[in-house]
Amino acid sequence: MKRGFGLKSYALLYLLFLYAPILILPLFAFNAGTVVSFPLKGFTTQWFGEMWADQNLRQALGRSLIIAFSTATISTILGIFAARASVRYRFPGKGPVFGLILLPMVLPDIVVAMALLVVLLSLGVTLSIGTIIMGHVLLCMPFAVAILTSAFQSLDKSLEEAALDLGETPWSTFRLIILPLVMPGIIASFLICFTISIDEFVVANFLGSGKPVLSVYIFGQFRFPAKVPAMLALGTILVAFSVCLLAIAEYFRRRGIAKTGGKDSGGFL
Amino acid sequence: MTSADKPTMIEFKDVHKYYGDYHALRGINGKIRAGEFFSLLGPSGCGKTTLLRTIAGFEDISSGAVLIDGKSMANVPANVRPTNMVFQSYAIFPHMSVAENVGFGLRRDPRSKAEKAKAVEEALEMVGLKGYGARAAHALSGGQRQRVALARALILKPKVLLLDEPLSALDKKMREHMQVELIKLQRQVGITFILVTHDQEEALVMSDRIAVMFEGEIAQLADPETLYRRPNSKKVADFIGTMNFIPCEIVSEAGEHVTVDAKGLGRVDLDIGQAPPARGEAPVVGLRPETLTLLYPGQTATERATEGVIDEVIYFGDMTYYDVYLGGTDVEVRLSMRNVPGRPVLDVGTKVQVAWSPSALVLFR
Numbered sequence: 001m002k003r004g005f006g007l008k009s010y011a012l013l014y015l016l017f018l019y020a021p022i023l024i025l026p027l028f029a030f031n032a033g034t035v036v037s038f039p040l041k042g043f044t045t046q047w048f049g050e051m052w053a054d055q056n057l058r059q060a061l062g063r064s065l066i067i068a069f070s071t072a073t074i075s076t077i078l079g080i081f082a083a084r085a086s087v088r089y090r091f092p093g094k095g096p097v098f099g100l101i102l103l104p105m106v107l108p109d110i111v112v113a114m115a116l117l118v119v120l121l122s123l124g125v126t127l128s129i130g131t132i133i134m135g136h137v138l139l140c141m142p143f144a145v146a147i148l149t150s151a152f153q154s155l156d157k158s159l160e161e162a163a164l165d166l167g168e169t170p171w172s173t174f175r176l177i178i179l180p181l182v183m184p185g186i187i188a189s190f191l192i193c194f195t196i197s198i199d200e201f202v203v204a205n206f207l208g209s210g211k212p213v214l215s216v217y218i219f220g221q222f223r224f225p226a227k228v229p230a231m232l233a234l235g236t237i238l239v240a241f242s243v244c245l246l247a248i249a250e251y252f253r254r255r256g257i258a259k260t261g262g263k264d265s266g267g268f269l
Numbered sequence: 270m271t272s273a274d275k276p277t278m279i280e281f282k283d284v285h286k287y288y289g290d291y292h293a294l295r296g297i298n299g300k301i302r303a304g305e306f307f308s309l310l311g312p313s314g315c316g317k318t319t320l321l322r323t324i325a326g327f328e329d330i331s332s333g334a335v336l337i338d339g340k341s342m343a344n345v346p347a348n349v350r351p352t353n354m355v356f357q358s359y360a361i362f363p364h365m366s367v368a369e370n371v372g373f374g375l376r377r378d379p380r381s382k383a384e385k386a387k388a389v390e391e392a393l394e395m396v397g398l399k400g401y402g403a404r405a406a407h408a409l410s411g412g413q414r415q416r417v418a419l420a421r422a423l424i425l426k427p428k429v430l431l432l433d434e435p436l437s438a439l440d441k442k443m444r445e446h447m448q449v450e451l452i453k454l455q456r457q458v459g460i461t462f463i464l465v466t467h468d469q470e471e472a473l474v475m476s477d478r479i480a481v482m483f484e485g486e487i488a489q490l491a492d493p494e495t496l497y498r499r500p501n502s503k504k505v506a507d508f509i510g511t512m513n514f515i516p517c518e519i520v521s522e523a524g525e526h527v528t529v530d531a532k533g534l535g536r537v538d539l540d541i542g543q544a545p546p547a548r549g550e551a552p553v554v555g556l557r558p559e560t561l562t563l564l565y566p567g568q569t570a571t572e573r574a575t576e577g578v579i580d581e582v583i584y585f586g587d588m589t590y591y592d593v594y595l596g597g598t599d600v601e602v603r604l605s606m607r608n609v610p611g612r613p614v615l616d617v618g619t620k621v622q623v624a625w626s627p628s629a630l631v632l633f634r
Contacts, residue, residue, distance in 0.1 A: 156358055156360060158356040158357070158358050158360035159360050159362060161325075161327055161347070161354070161356070161360065162354070162356060162360035162362070162421075163362075163373070164327075164346075164347045164348045165325060165327075165347055165348070165352075165353055165354045165422075166348075166353065166373050166374035166421065166422075166425065167348050167349070167374055167376070167377055167425070168348060168376070169348060177362060180364050181363070181364060
C-alpha cells in the first residue's frame with residue numbers, strides 16, 4: 001500500500017460528502033419521474049419548462065436580482081469608503097467603529113432580522129424590497145470591508161504620493177491610480193455580496209412585504225411534492241450560475257495580479 | 270567650491286515637526302543652493318526623510334518655514350510644488366507601461382500628443398532606456414525601475430529633484446554604477462538634487478555638500494572634504510568613515526594654539542582650527558587610518574613617529590588594515606596601508622614604527 005493512502009481516501013470522502021448532494025440536483029432535474037427517488041425514469045427537460053412557465057417564480061427571481069444588485073452596489077461603495085479610512089487614516093474610536101462594522105459577520109442572522117423588524121415596525125416603515133436591501137447591506141458590509149481592506153492594504157502608499165507629486169489632485173489620484181489597482185478587490189466584493197444576498201433567507205423572509213423573493217419562494221414551493229422537480233431544475237441553474245460567477249471573479253483576480261506583476265498566492269479556483 | 274556664490278534654492282527657518290509627543294525635527298536651519306547636489310545623511314530615525322518630505326509637501330511642519338526659491342511653502346500642496354521625487358520603492362505605477370509612467374506628469378500639459386511622446390522618448394533616452402517605452406512597468410529590473418522613476422520625475426523639469434534613498438534597493442555593483450550616473454545626470458540637467466541616504470560613502474561620493482543629521486538636528490553642514498577631515502564633533506567623526514579616538518589631556522591653550530598630551534603619541538601642538546568648539550566632553554584626539562603610516566626598513570618619518578606592536582591584520586586585497594598598540598600603552602589604533610610592490614603584509618606581533626602628522630589630528634573636547 002502506498003504511503004498517504006489514508007489521508008487521500010479521507011480527502012476523497014470529504015469532497016464526496018460535500019458535493020454529492022449538489023450533484024443530485026441536476027440528476028433529478030433531468031429525471032422524467034415526479035418523485036425524487038431511484039431508479040431514474042428517463043431524460044426530460046419538462047421541469048425546466050414548467051419552472052420557466054411559473055409567473056410567480058419569475059417575479060420572485062426579478063425581486064431577488066434587484067435586491068442582490070442593489071445590495072452588492074451599496075455594500076461595495078460603502079466598503080470602499082470604510083476600507084480606505086481603515087487603511088489610511090487614524091482617528092479616535094477607529095477600533096470600535098470597525099468592530100461594529102464587522103459584528104454582523106458573527107451575529108446570528110435571526111437576531112439581526114428580528115431586531116430590524118421590531119425597529120422598522122415601531123418607526124412605521126412599510127416593509128418592501130427597500131427594507132430587505134437595508135438588511136442585506138448590513139449583512140454584506142463585513143465581507144465587503146474585509147475584502148476591500150486587504151485590497152487597499154496591498155497598495156504602496158508612495159504610489160499615491162508619486163501621483164500627487166506629479167501634479168494630480170487627490171481626487172484624480174484616486175481615479176487614475178488607486179481605483180484601477182483595487183479594481184480586482186472591488187469586483188470580488190461585488191460578486192461575494194451579490195451571492196450572499198441572492199440566497200439569503202432569514203432577513204428576506206422577516207423584512208419582506210409578503211411578495212416573496214427567490215429563496216423564500218423556493219422554501220414555500222417545497223411544501224408541494226409536485227413542485228419539487230421544478231425547484232430542482234431551478235437549483236441546477238443556480239449552481240451553474242454560481243460556478244460562472246466564481247470563475248469570473250477568479251478571472252479578474254488573476255488578471256489583476258498579472259497586470260500589477262504580483263505573485264499569485266491562493267485564490268478560489 | 271564654486272557653488273558658494275550660487276543663489277539659494279531651499280531655505281529652512283527653524284523647522285520643527287512633532288508626531289504627537291515625538292519631536293522629529295528640532296529646529297532645522299540651513300540653505301541649499303541652486304544647482305547643488307545636496308545630501309541629507311544620518312542613521313535611520315534621524316529625521317532626514319521627514320525633512321525631505323517637508324520639501325515635497327507630504328509632511329506638514331509644526332512650526333518654522335520651508336522656502337523654495339524664496340517662496341514660503343506654507344499651505345502649498347504637494348501637487349503644485351516645483352519639486353519632484355524619486356521614491357525609495359520607486360513607486361512605479363504597475364498598471365501602466367514605461368512610457369505611460371514617464372509621461373504621467375504631462376497629463377495636464379497643453380502640448381500635443383506627438384510633442385509629449387517626443388518628450389517621453391527624450392526622457393527615456395536621458396536615463397539610458399531608449400526604446401523601453403512600450404514595456405510593462407512590472408517587467409523591469411530594479412535598476413531599470415529606478416531609471417523610469419528618474420525619467421518620470423525629471424520630465425517635468427522641476428526646480429528641485431528629491432531622492433529618497435534611491436540606491437538602497439540595488440546590489441553593490443549596480444549601486445556604485447548608479448552613483449556615477451546620477452552625478453553625471455545632475456551635471457547634465459543642472460537641477461538641484463537633494464539626496465537622502467544613510468550610507469556615508471554614498472554621500473561623500475555624490476554630494477557637493479552634506480548635512481549630517483542626528484536625532485532631528487543638523488549636526489554639521491559642510492562639503493565632503495571638510496566633513497571628513499574636520500568633523501565638528503566626535504559623533505560626526507564616528508559616523509563618517511573610520512576614526513581612531515585617543516584619550517588626551519589639554520596641557521595649555523593660548524590664542525591660536527592648543528597643546529595636548531595624547532596617550533601613546535605624546536605631546537602635540539595643534540592649531541585652534543583643529544579643535545572644533547568645546548562640548549564639555551572628555552578630551553580625545555581623532556586620527557583617520559590613512560593618516561597613519563607603517564614605516565618599512567630604511568624609511569624615516571617626515572614629521573612624528575611612534576613605536577607600536579601589530580595586534581591584528583585585516584587583508585583587503587588592495588589594502589591591508591593593521592590594528593596597532595601605540596607606544597607600549599593599551600591605546601589601539603587602526604591604520605590602512607596600500608598593498609604596493611615591495612611592501613609585504615606584516616605579521617601579528619611585529620614591532621613597528623608608525624609615522625603620523627600633527628596636522629591630521631582633530632581635538633574633540
